[in-house]
Amino acid sequence: MKALSKTKAATIYEVARRAGVSIATVSRALRDSSLVTEQTRARVHAAAAELHFTPSRLGRSLAEGRHAANGIVFPDLVGPYYAEVVLGYEETAAELGASVLILTTHGRRDTVAAVRDLAGRVDGMAIISDTVGDDVVAGLDLPLVLVARPPVDGVDTIRTRNERTATELATHLLGHGHRRFVFLGDPQAAPDVAGRYAGLRAGLRTAGLNAPAVPCELRLEAGTAAAHDLLRDPPDALVCANDEVALGVLLAAEQAGLDVPRDLAVTGWDDLLAARFAGLSTVRQPIRELGATAARWLHGRIHERTADPDSRPVAARRRVLPTQLVVRRSCGTHPPEARES
Amino acid sequence: MKALSKTKAATIYEVARRAGVSIATVSRALRDSSLVTEQTRARVHAAAAELHFTPSRLGRSLAEGRHAANGIVFPDLVGPYYAEVVLGYEETAAELGASVLILTTHGRRDTVAAVRDLAGRVDGMAIISDTVGDDVVAGLDLPLVLVARPPVDGVDTIRTRNERTATELATHLLGHGHRRFVFLGDPQAAPDVAGRYAGLRAGLRTAGLNAPAVPCELRLEAGTAAAHDLLRDPPDALVCANDEVALGVLLAAEQAGLDVPRDLAVTGWDDLLAARFAGLSTVRQPIRELGATAARWLHGRIHERTADPDSRPVAARRRVLPTQLVVRRSCGTHPPEARES
DNA sequence: TTGAAAGCGGTACCAT
DNA sequence: ATGGTACCGCTTTCAA
Numbered sequence: 090m091k092a093l094s095k096t097k098a099a100t101i102y103e104v105a106r107r108a109g110v111s112i113a114t115v116s117r118a119l120r121d122s123s124l125v126t127e128q129t130r131a132r133v134h135a136a137a138a139e140l141h142f143t144p145s146r147l148g149r150s151l152a153e154g155r156h157a158a159n160g161i162v163f164p165d166l167v168g169p170y171y172a173e174v175v176l177g178y179e180e181t182a183a184e185l186g187a188s189v190l191i192l193t194t195h196g197r198r199d200t201v202a203a204v205r206d207l208a209g210r211v212d213g214m215a216i217i218s219d220t221v222g223d224d225v226v227a228g229l230d231l232p233l234v235l236v237a238r239p240p241v242d243g244v245d246t247i248r249t250r251n252e253r254t255a256t257e258l259a260t261h262l263l264g265h266g267h268r269r270f271v272f273l274g275d276p277q278a279a280p281d282v283a284g285r286y287a288g289l290r291a292g293l294r295t296a297g298l299n300a301p302a303v304p305c306e307l308r309l310e311a312g313t314a315a316a317h318d319l320l321r322d323p324p325d326a327l328v329c330a331n332d333e334v335a336l337g338v339l340l341a342a343e344q345a346g347l348d349v350p351r352d353l354a355v356t357g358w359d360d361l362l363a364a365r366f367a368g369l370s371t372v373r374q375p376i377r378e379l380g381a382t383a384a385r386w387l388h389g390r391i392h393e394r395t396a397d398p399d400s401r402p403v404a405a406r407r408r409v410l411p412t413q414l415v416v417r418r419s420c421g422t423h424p425p426e427a428r429e430s
Numbered sequence: 431m432k433a434l435s436k437t438k439a440a441t442i443y444e445v446a447r448r449a450g451v452s453i454a455t456v457s458r459a460l461r462d463s464s465l466v467t468e469q470t471r472a473r474v475h476a477a478a479a480e481l482h483f484t485p486s487r488l489g490r491s492l493a494e495g496r497h498a499a500n501g502i503v504f505p506d507l508v509g510p511y512y513a514e515v516v517l518g519y520e521e522t523a524a525e526l527g528a529s530v531l532i533l534t535t536h537g538r539r540d541t542v543a544a545v546r547d548l549a550g551r552v553d554g555m556a557i558i559s560d561t562v563g564d565d566v567v568a569g570l571d572l573p574l575v576l577v578a579r580p581p582v583d584g585v586d587t588i589r590t591r592n593e594r595t596a597t598e599l600a601t602h603l604l605g606h607g608h609r610r611f612v613f614l615g616d617p618q619a620a621p622d623v624a625g626r627y628a629g630l631r632a633g634l635r636t637a638g639l640n641a642p643a644v645p646c647e648l649r650l651e652a653g654t655a656a657a658h659d660l661l662r663d664p665p666d667a668l669v670c671a672n673d674e675v676a677l678g679v680l681l682a683a684e685q686a687g688l689d690v691p692r693d694l695a696v697t698g699w700d701d702l703l704a705a706r707f708a709g710l711s712t713v714r715q716p717i718r719e720l721g722a723t724a725a726r727w728l729h730g731r732i733h734e735r736t737a738d739p740d741s742r743p744v745a746a747r748r749r750v751l752p753t754q755l756v757v758r759r760s761c762g763t764h765p766p767e768a769r770e771s
Numbered sequence: 772t773t774g775a776a777a778g779c780g781g782t783a784c785c786a787t
Numbered sequence: 788a789t790g791g792t793a794c795c796g797c798t799t800t801c802a803a
Contacts, residue, residue, distance in 0.1 A: 098571065100796060111774045116798060124772060141571075146550040147497070148796030151488040151779045158531070158551070165517065172513035176506065179534055183544070188551060190499070190531050193520055203524070209487040210499070210529060230439065230482075309703070336707065362650070363704035366677065441780060452790045457782060465788055489780025492795045777800080786791080 099140035101148075108136035119144065158188040159387055160207045160214035161380075162221065165195040167308070168333055169361055170376060174217060174236065177380030185388045187212070194220040201225055212391045215383040219279050232390035234383040239280050245386050245406040249374040251284030252291065254412045258328065258356060258372065259292020261414065265421030267325035267354055270300035273315055273338065274307070274330020282307075282330045285358060289328055305334055312337025320345045323353045326420070332357035332364045332371055339367055339419070355419045368418035375410050382408065440481035442489075449477035460485065499529040500728055501548045501555035502721075503562065506536040509648070509674055510702055511717060515558060515577065518721030526729045528553070535561040542566050553732045556724040560620055573731035575724040580621050586727050586747040590715040592625030593632065595753045599669065599697060599713065600633020602755065606762030608666035608695055611641035614656055614679065615648070615671020623648075623671045626699060630669055646675055653678025661686045664694045667761070673698035673705045673712055680708055680760070696760045709759035716751050723749065 105112045110129060118125045118133035125133075136142075150156050159182050163171045179189045192207045194200045204221050207214060213232035226233065226241045233244050240246040262270070270293060276283040286302055293299055305315040312334035319327065320341060329335035335357030342349050349355050357364055360373035386406060393403065446453045451470060459466045459474035466474075477483075491497050500523050504512045520530045533548050535541045545562050548555060554573035567574065567582045574585050581587040603611070611634060617624040627643055634641055646656040653675035660668065661682060670676035676698030683690050690696050698705055701714035727747060734744065 102796080112797080113774060113776090113799080114772085117773090120798090126772065129772080143546065143550055145492075145796050146547075147488055147492045148779090149798075151486075151492055151781090151796075152798040154779070154798095156488070166513045166520075167517065169510060169513070172507045172510070175532075176508070176534065179507075179532060180537070183534070183538065188531055188533070188548065190529055191516075191520060192529070193517065193524070196521070197524065205484065206487075207529065209484055333703075336703070339707075361703065362674075362677070363702070363707050366680075366704050366708040443780080453781080454783080454791075455789060458789085461782090467788060470788080486780050489795090490782075492780075492797090493782040495795070772803105774803080775801090777798105779797090780795105782794085784791105784793085787789085 098145070099142045101142070101144065104133065104136045104140055104142050107140065108133045155391075156210060156212050157186060158190055158211045159384065159391075160190045160192060160211040161217065161383075162192045162194060162204055162207065162214060163217040164220055165193050168331070168359070170331075170359055171217065173376040174380040174383075177377035178215060178384045179380075181381040181384035182388070185384065187384075187388065204229075213387040215380075215387060218281065232387055234386050234390075236379060236383050237281055240405070240407060243405050245390070247379060247382050247386070247406075247408045247410070249281075249376070249379060249410045250412045251281055252288035254372050254414060255285045255288025255328075256292035257414055259289050260295075261416065262326045262328070262354060262356070262420060263292070263296050263298075265326075265350075265354060267421065268296075268298060269324040270298065270326050270328060271319060271324040272300045272302040272328050272330070273305045273312065273319075273334055274302065275304035276302055278304070279307070279330075285328075285330060300328065305330065307331050307333060309333045309337040309340075313341045316341035317345075320347060320353070323347060326354035326356070329355065329357050332359045332361040332369060335369055335371070335419075336361075336363055336367055339369065349419050350421045354421050360415050364415075364417070370417045370420035371415050372412050373415050374412045378410060382410075439486070440483040442483070442485065445474065445477050445481055445483050448481065449474045496732075497551060497553050498527060499531055499552045500725065500732075501531045501533060501552040502558070502724075503533045503535060503545055503548065503555060504558040505561055506534050509672070509700070511672075511700055512558065514717040515721040515724075518718035519556060519725045520721075522722040522725035523729070526725065528725075528729065545570075554728040556721075556728060559622070573728055575727050575731075577720060577724050578622055581746070581748060584746050586731070588720060588723050588727070588747075588749045588751070590622075590717070590720060590751045591753045592622055593629035595713050595755060596626045596629025596669075597633035598755055600630050601636075602757065603667050603669070603695060603697070603761060604633070604637050604639075606667075606691075606695060608762065609637075609639065610665040611639065611667050611669060612660060612665040613641045613643045613669050613671070614646045614653065614660075614675055615643065616645035617643055619645070620648070620671075626669075626671060641669065646671065648672050648674060650674045650678040650681075654682045657682035658686075661688060661694070664688060667695040667697070670696065670698050673700040673702040673710060676710055676712070676760075677702075677704055677708055680710065690760050691762045695762050701756050705756075705758070711758045711761035712756050713753050714756050715753045719751060723751075 101112045101115050105115045115133050118130045161178050166172050182189050215234045217236040223241050235246040237248050272286050274282045276286040305311050316338040335355050338355050357369050357371040360371045364371045442453045442456050446456045456474050459471045502519050507513050523530050549570050556575045558577040564582050576587040578589050613627050615623045617627040646652050657679040676696050679696050698710050698712040701712045705712045
C-alpha cells in the first residue's frame with residue numbers, strides 16, 4: 090500500500106506557513122522581488138522546494154488578468170501546410186513566453202462556439218484560412234491575426250502571394266505552348282484558391298485565353314476522382330489548387346495511360362515533399378514564416394496596450410509574403426538547365 | 431472618436447445586477463439548473479445577452495478545480511507523423527470537451543521547465559516519443575499517457591508495433607535474395623528506431639546474418655548525406671529508420687547513378703505521401719488512431735477518480751497498435767501482382 | 772521589509 | 788426558488 094501518487098498540489102498558504110511568513114512574502118520571494126531579504130528569500134525557496142510547490146496557473150492568471158497563452162485556429166492538419174504554420178507559430182510564441190492552444194474546425198459541429206470558447210482561454214489568437222466568418226471575427230474581443238484569409242476591418246492580416254505568382258505560372262505554361270487550360274479547385278472554398286485562380290486567369294487573359302474552374306476538394310483522392318472525368322478529353326494543362334490535388338491527378342493520369350507532361354501538363358501549389366518525388370511543378374511559400382510572423386504580431390498587439398495605455402492603437406497591419414515558382418517535370422518539357430531536381 | 435473596440439468583458443456581477451438577482455442565481459440560470467424559475471431564467475439570459483456576457487474560463491476553472499484542457503508534448507511537426515498524431519488527439523479531445531495545448535520540445539532550451547509549466551495548465555497530458563526523461567515523467571503529478579515511448583511504471587503507454595513488422599520486413603528482403611544489409615538510423619535516438627533495428631536484426635539472425643547500424647538523423651537531408659558515404663560500396667539493402675531518411679537515400683542513389691532496386695534495395699517506415707510517389711517500400715502505422723486513443727485514455731483517467739472516488743485505480747494500460755508492410759518498387763523486383771501502386 | 776486584505780470571476784453549499 | 792457567502796490560489800496595494 091503505497092501512498093497515492095496523485096497528491097493534492099501544495100498552495101502558497103502552505104509554503105507561507107512552513108516558511109513562517111505571509112503569502113504576500115512568498116509571492117514576492119518566488120518572483121524575485123527586490124523587496125525581500127536574502128534570508129527570507131532563501132527560507133521561502135527552501136520551503137517551496139520541500140513541498141514541491143508550483144504556483145497554480147489559474148490563480149496566477151486570474152490575478153494577473155492574462156493567460157500567457159495564444160490560440161490558433163485552422164481547418165485541419167492533414168497536409169503539411171497547416172502543420173508548418175502551426176509549427177512556426179508555436180515556436181515563436183514559446184520564445185515570447187506564450188503557450189499555444191490549437192483548434193481544428195474541420196469536422197466540428199459548432200465551430201463558432203468552439204472559437205468563442207478558445208477566445209476565453211487565450212490572450213490573442215491567429216485565425217487561418219476560412220475557418221470562421223467575418224462577422225464572427227469582427228465580434229471577437231481580443232487581439233487577432235488573420236492568416237491566409239481576406240482582411241477584416243481593423244484586424245492584422247498576413248498572407249502569402251497567390252495572384253502574382255499564379256500569373257507567372259500562367260505565363261510559364263503559355264511558354265510551353267499550352268492553350269487549353271483547366272483549373273482544378275474551388276475558388277469559393279478558400280481565399281487562397283480564389284487568388285490562385287484569379288492570377289491564372291489574369292495571366293491567360295494576356296493571351297486571349299481563359300480557364301474554367303472545376304470545383305474540387307483539396308485532397309488527393311478528390312484530385313484523382315475529378316481527373317477521371319477530365320482526362321477523357323484532357324486539356325493541355327491542368328492547374329491544380331494545391332499539390333495534393335495535383336498528385337491525385339498524376340495518379341489518375343498514370344492509370345489512364347497518359348504521359349505527363351507530354352499528353353498533359355500538371356501543376357500544384359505548396360511544394361510538398363511528395364511534389365519533389367513526383368516531379369511536380371509547383372509554388373513554394375514561406376509557410377513557417379507565416380506562422381512565426383503571426384505569433385510575433387500577436388505578441389505585439391497583446392502587449393502594446395499594457396506597455397503604454399495611452400498609446401493610440403496602431404493601424405491594422407497587412408503583409409503579403411513572397412512565393413516562388415518551382416519548375417519541375419510536370420509542366421512541360423524544358424531544356425535541362427532550367428529544371429530543378 | 432469611436433468607442434474602444436477592446437472593451438472590458440462583463441462579469442457575473444454585472445449580469446446579476448442587471449437582472450435584479452444574485453450571482454448565484456445567474457450562475458444557476460446560465461447552467462440550466464432546474465432550481466430556477468423559467469421566468470428568472472429568461473431574465474438572466476436576456477441580461478447576459480445584452481451584456482455579451484461569457485463566463486470567464488479562469489474563474490470557472492479555478493472554482494471547478496479543472497482546466498477542461500489537455501496537453502500534448504512532441505518533438506516537432508516537420509514530418510507528417512507527429513502532425514497526424516496531434517490531429518487524432520485534438521479531434522478526440524474536442525469531442526470529449528477538452529481544449530488542447532501543444533508543446534514542441536525540439537529547439538527548446540529548457541524542456542523540463544516547459545513541460546512542467548504545461549502540466550500546470552491542463553488536466554492531463556500525452557507525451558510522445560523521447561521528449562522528456564523517465565524521471566521527469568515519474569515526477570509529473572497528473573494523468574499521463576505515453577505515446578510511442580518506452581513505458582514508465584504506473585503510466586499508460588500506447589505504441590505502434592515496430593519489432594515484429596521489422597522482422598517481417600527483414601524476411602521479405604531476404605526473400606529478394608539480399609544478403610548484405612545496413613540499417614540507417616540511430617537506435618539510441620528514439621525508442622521507435624531501436625525497436626525497428628531490433629526487429630530487423632531478429633529477422634536477419636534467422637539467416638545467420640546481421641546489419642550494422644549507421645546513425646543518422648530522421649531527416650531527408652541526413653539520409654542523403656549518410657548515403658553519399660555508404661553508396662561507394664553499396665550494400666544489398668538499406669533499411670532506413672523512417673521514410674524521410676529513405677527518400678533522402680533515393681535522391682542520393684539517383685545522383686550516384688545507382689538504380690533502385692536493381693543496384694540497391696531501400697526501405698522506409700511511416701508510409702508518407704511521398705513514399706507512394708517515390709515507389710518506396712515502407713511500413714504503415716495507424717498514427718491518427720494513436721493520438722485518438724491517447725486522448726480517450728486520458729479522458730478516462732481524468733474522470734475516473736471524479737466519478738467514483740472510492741474506485742481503486744485501474745492498473746497502467748499498455749497497447750501496441752498493429753502496423754503493416756507496404757511493398758512497392760524500392761525493395762526488390764516483384765511479380766506484378768504482389769505490388770501495390 | 773513584511774503583513775493584512777482586497778480583488779480576479781466564478782461555483783456550490785447552506786440558509787431561508 | 789433564491790440569496791448570502793465561503794472558497795478556488797494567486798498578485799498587489801496599502802499600512803505598519
